[in-house]
Amino acid sequence: MAWNTERTKDLLLAAATEEFSSNGLAGARVDRIAAAAGVNKERIYQYFGKKDDLFDAVLAAEMVRVMTEVPIEGLGPEAVGDYAGRLFDRHISEGVLPRLLFWEGLERGRETVSRATRSDHCATKVGQVMAVLPGVGRTDAADLLITVITLCDGWPVLPQIDTLLAGSSPDRAIRRRAFLVRTATLIAEALQVEANSSPSALRPAEVKTLLRGNGALQ
Incomplete structure (x- = not known):
């Protein structure tokens, strides 16, 4: 056989x-x-x-899987808040990716392998943020995305800190999710206001082109 x-x-x-x-x-x-x-x-x-290469393959596959299962959809700051909520939900049900990323950071620091699949999907994700927040530049979009990911990833890997600071009430996860959604939405709103006041803000036709390029209009 x-x-x-x-x-x-x-x-x-x-x-x-x-x-x-x-x-x-x-x-x-x-x-x-x-x-x-x-x-x-x-x-x-x-x-x-070798083992290091297997770790890289595992991390790349898991990152692609989560990014595919939890896309950034919609338009405006509320779309960013919605993404934060869904990513938090994903990590509550399965916190594998946050643990892998924290292990990588602890054991490798900045000296990490940048596989093409990881780099491409990260670039795509930043592009999705730019598409739902027209006018926001790539650097601000990347910082916003890093902030959302860091906040959501912290839940499954720092449970002891959450319990020490906020207690362990039955509705703790619900309250934490609501706070993350609100935080992501407010930051996105601030970035978009700042971007729209800039002379270099994208025109409507340019926004549609960016949305199509990132799959948001499909």
Whole structure:
């Protein structure tokens, strides 16, 4: 029977995602990943290379998956707030990506691998922010996106700080979500007001072109 290469890769990625998100890059073990996937560990080296390369593949795949599942939709500051709320919901149900990103930051700092898939999707995401906030420049759009992601990613990786500062009431997650939505919306409103007062603000026709380019009108 022919070996199903793609299925084996999927099994290894799933096992590696769990291992890396739980133990980080340094603490993860190739033997455990292979055992969880039910394959020989030599397959890991054959398909992905060394452990660092497998970590990069896992992080790229997870980032693309979350970015695809949680798009930035709509137009105006409320669209940014809506995105923040949906991203928060996604991380409550599954906080794998925040943990992977925090492990990467802790263990690698700024010395990280920039795979084309990660770079391209990040650029696309910044473009989506620019599309829903016409006139806002790329630097401000990137800063806004980083702020939203940082606030949302903090929930699954800093639960002890949240409990210490805000307590553990039954409606805590609901209150935190509402606060994130409000914060993202207010920052977006401020950026758009500032952008619209600038002589270089985009004209309506330019806004439509940008929206089409980023898939927001599809």
